Amino acid sequence: MHTEILDYEADGLAMQSHLYLDGEWSDRRPGVLVFPEAFGLGEHARSRAERLAELGYVTLACDLHGEGRVHDDLEAVMGLIGPLQKDPERTRARARGGLEALLGRPEVDAGRIAAIGYCFGGTMALELARSGIGIAGAVGFHSGLATAAPDDAKNISGKVLVCIGADDPGIDAAQRAAFEDEMRRGGVDWRMHLYGGVVHSFTNPDAARLGRPEFARYDAGADERSWNEMRAFFDEVFGPIH
Template identity: 45%
Template structure:
């Protein structure tokens, strides 16, 4: 199945612009199920983008989330670790960024905002597990080789 892609931008309360990568089936209609894709610590990687593309090929609306701002990407482990550590230093930072991503995906005209799930890889796996632990409005969450440690255990219910 052919797909279309576009950048979806949204801004944090502190003025950081996040530039996420949206993938849709080429002939998308409304009411598609949506999937957030949280990347590894490298930033908005080709791996995360390709995962979103594969999901769109299967008929989903998929948003590879920019978790650092400006669609930053590095192949330097020290830089990736610095960005991840900075993002994890204040739990409110990732909470805001992921909730903005969820809101942005739900707001797309092709998406049924009541049918959204999330997947994540490594650092992104932790990000989506934390979304589930917080009780964000997700129907399903899958973590691929995700970091399991968290300062926020799952809430009862």
């Protein structure tokens, strides 16, 4: 497995993202951006990027806060994320920075790019799609679905998959319904998978460290199902990669 740090600037920040590339191929491969949870680019997102690279994709686990910073305090993190939620252009700028860095790699097929993300990272993947930049697909795992620019759904040209805990207190039925309406009005090819009895951060084995099991809790079943649903989604949007 080849790994390296890609340095670039986005939204005025010096980003340090992790590239993963498995083996040597003569053909260009699909590329996948992996956006992390709100705390920043930690082990969770990096491990998912590495798993995708093992499947044959070129992946970039993207920095969120600049200089590779990872935060521990939830209140402090929400103070950083709040302004991004109010200003989608800033969120999109950080996502585009990662996209441009990935597109700069000679191993990547520029016509086959997708973005996935976890928690706020899922929001980033969706905002990148809403920007109209032309990625083939966007996948959100326990991702915030709300946006300050819902009319921009009409710009989405790729397909959308979101995987949500049905009992996630941060992504309630009203937010899901608003997202469905947004996708319909935008004419988007979208799908949503709900997992009963599942709350936030269900893909992260370290979710218990937050100490709020009623809000964030790992669920092995939903983790596996959502991963497999993403793989099927990628087979659909990318076609064979070997």
